[in-house]
Amino acid sequence: MARYIFITGGVVSSLGKGLMAASLAALLQARGYKVRIRKFDPYLNVDPGTMSPYQHGEVYVTDDGAETDLDLGHYERFTGVSARQSDNITSGRVYRDIIAKERRGDYLGATVQVIPHVTDAIKEFALADQDDHDFILCEIGGTVGDIESLPFMEAIRQLRNELEPMQTLSVHVTLVPYIAAAGELKTKPTQHSVRELASLGIKPDVLLCRAEHPIPDGERQKIANFCNVRKEAVIPALDAPSIYSVPLQYHEEGLDAEVLRGFGITDAPDPDLSAWNDVTDRYFNPEGEVTIGVVGKYVGLPDAYKSLNEALVHGGLANRAKVNIKWIDAELFEGDESEIIAELEPLHGILVPGGFGERGSEGKIASVRFARERKVPFFGICLGMQMACIEGARSAGFEDASSTEFGETHEPVVGIITEWMSDEGLEQREEGGDLGGTMRLGAYDANLSANSHVAQIYGGSSEISERHRHRYEVNSKYIDPLQQQGLVFSGMSPDGLLPEIVERPDHPWFVGVQFHPELKSRPFDPHPLFAGFIEAALAHSRLV
Numbered sequence: 001m002a003r004y005i006f007i008t009g010g011v012v013s014s015l016g017k018g019l020m021a022a023s024l025a026a027l028l029q030a031r032g033y034k035v036r037i038r039k040f041d042p043y044l045n046v047d048p049g050t051m052s053p054y055q056h057g058e059v060y061v062t063d064d065g066a067e068t069d070l071d072l073g074h075y076e077r078f079t080g081v082s083a084r085q086s087d088n089i090t091s092g093r094v095y096r097d098i099i100a101k102e103r104r105g106d107y108l109g110a111t112v113q114v115i116p117h118v119t120d121a122i123k124e125f126a127l128a129d130q131d132d133h134d135f136i137l138c139e140i141g142g143t144v145g146d147i148e149s150l151p152f153m154e155a156i157r158q159l160r161n162e163l164e165p166m167q168t169l170s171v172h173v174t175l176v177p178y179i180a181a182a183g184e185l186k187t188k189p190t191q192h193s194v195r196e197l198a199s200l201g202i203k204p205d206v207l208l209c210r211a212e213h214p215i216p217d218g219e220r221q222k223i224a225n226f227c228n229v230r231k232e233a234v235i236p237a238l239d240a241p242s243i244y245s246v247p248l249q250y251h252e253e254g255l256d257a258e259v260l261r262g263f264g265i266t267d268a269p270d271p272d273l274s275a276w277n278d279v280t281d282r283y284f285n286p287e288g289e290v291t292i293g294v295v296g297k298y299v300g301l302p303d304a305y306k307s308l309n310e311a312l313v314h315g316g317l318a319n320r321a322k323v324n325i326k327w328i329d330a331e332l333f334e335g336d337e338s339e340i341i342a343e344l345e346p347l348h349g350i351l352v353p354g355g356f357g358e359r360g361s362e363g364k365i366a367s368v369r370f371a372r373e374r375k376v377p378f379f380g381i382c383l384g385m386q387m388a389c390i391e392g393a394r395s396a397g398f399e400d401a402s403s404t405e406f407g408e409t410h411e412p413v414v415g416i417i418t419e420w421m422s423d424e425g426l427e428q429r430e431e432g433g434d435l436g437g438t439m440r441l442g443a444y445d446a447n448l449s450a451n452s453h454v455a456q457i458y459g460g461s462s463e464i465s466e467r468h469r470h471r472y473e474v475n476s477k478y479i480d481p482l483q484q485q486g487l488v489f490s491g492m493s494p495d496g497l498l499p500e501i502v503e504r505p506d507h508p509w510f511v512g513v514q515f516h517p518e519l520k521s522r523p524f525d526p527h528p529l530f531a532g533f534i535e536a537a538l539a540h541s542r543l544v
């Protein structure tokens with residue numbers, strides 16, 4: 001029987017509920033329990049795939065092809081459990097499904113309403129698709145009191161009645177602000193937030209109180225008294241020096257013990273935290289340091305490249321190196337050679353990440369050229385690989401080489417695909433079709449050429465599986481001229497039609513991949529491409 005932990009947030013947004021859920025799951029897992037984490041998003045988009053990264057941060061992609069909230073990335077990175085389509089639901093998806101059913105006549109005769117139809121759909125989602133899990137953690141997006149999260153709160157309230165008495169637990173994340181002028185921590189916002197939650201019929205069992213200053217015993221007791229929980233269930237959650245410290249810190253504060261107590265579990269094994277101790281030891285005691293330049297478009301908002309940022313850090317953990325990331329706006333470079341040199345010369349590695357649209361593409365291409373000519377380690381991801389191919393084609397004499405994503409071109413080195421094979425068979429898309437959910441999405445296999453650099457990076461494997469999210473592909477018509485120019489196609493889709501990886505044997509480390517390896521990197525299991533890239537950057541740092 002799975003036990004449910006419902007995680008809500010109060011007072012303000014951005015308290016880090018996702019990281020908190022991931023950390024609690026990691027602690028339960030360290031005690032030997034099987035966990036799964038789910039995210040309920042109250043907005044009306046069917047999924048975040050069509051939202052700007054500036055609105056919502058990165059779109060995370062699962063193996064089974066769901067475009068999801070970036071919190072699912074935290075969940076995967078902290079637990080190593082691959083998320084699924086069934087782990088993220090939005091109000092938009094709930095309403096879409098209900099309205100489709102209504103049109104089909106499935107509710108014939110009934111008035112379709114938020115209660116019970118929407119709440120039932122949410123409950124079904126919470127209970128669906130689970131196999132012998134000990135704990136399912138459900139994080140509700142937004143803040144208590146938001147109009148749009150009300151159906152989710154109501155569904156939780158009902159579930160807490162319908163499931164067994166000790167089968168559910170409510171964790172509420174709040175803020176205990178420090179008022180500098182008074183020199184005091186304030187508990188009132190937490191009291192109000194708990195009252196708001198209680199007015200929806202949900203009594204929290206554990207309060208996780210985010211604070212910048214230690215919460216003295218007296219204040220902890222006060223929160224407990226006013227919020228109707230025991231003092232030990234008021235867990236101080238102080239700002240951590242790194243996200244990797246969070247599980248260890250919460251464990252010290254007694255979070256996992258209190259949660260288990262709430263379920264009446266008294267015989268839980270002690271947690272094995274060796275993996276977290278190893279990660280934090282590597283993180284806080286680096287023996288080397290590199291600076292990587294990420295030349296992209298959404299550089300004003302680090303959340304837009306969340307997984308990439310993390311994967312670079314993991315590459316550092318693999319090499320016991322600190323990774324400094326310099327976010328560079330690709331638009332800065334368009335046309336000005338001296339600007340490029342000034343920005344890129346001090347770097348130990350250059351990465352062009354995934355992205356959409358023409359803006360900044362010439363700056364990205366110029367960065368590829370710089371890395372190729374100066375023999376600086378280069379890593380191109382998705383759009384970055386496409387830019388590496390366009391740069392290669394231009395230097396091979398195709399001066400107008402471009403992508404059809406940027407407008408009409410008579411040298412479409414990168415073009416839209418309208419047909420491809422997935423596990424489900426032939427997938428088709430019309431050129432002017434819907435934009436939502438219609439990319440090549442999720443895990444696809446690729447075959448690696450024997451003796452290639454990537455085969456070596458992947459430890460000698462000849463077959464890999466990586467996650468995709470793109471609409472355009474490198475045009476196989478250009479493979480021969482590009483190979484003659486020195487850009488080798490060392491990874492292809494199993495049917496041999498779609499280029500997956502390019503590399504330059506005459507360069508110390510130059511790899512472009514059509515997929516997103518950052519989505520599968522974990523702190524305990526850094527992705528080999530990131531480990532290899534940082535290793536090459538360290539070697540390069542010793543030369544410059």
Ligand code: GLN
Nearest residue numbers: 354355382383470471472
């Ligand atoms: N815009 C490119 C495409 O759709 C690349 C996408 C990406 O980098 N994720 O193919």
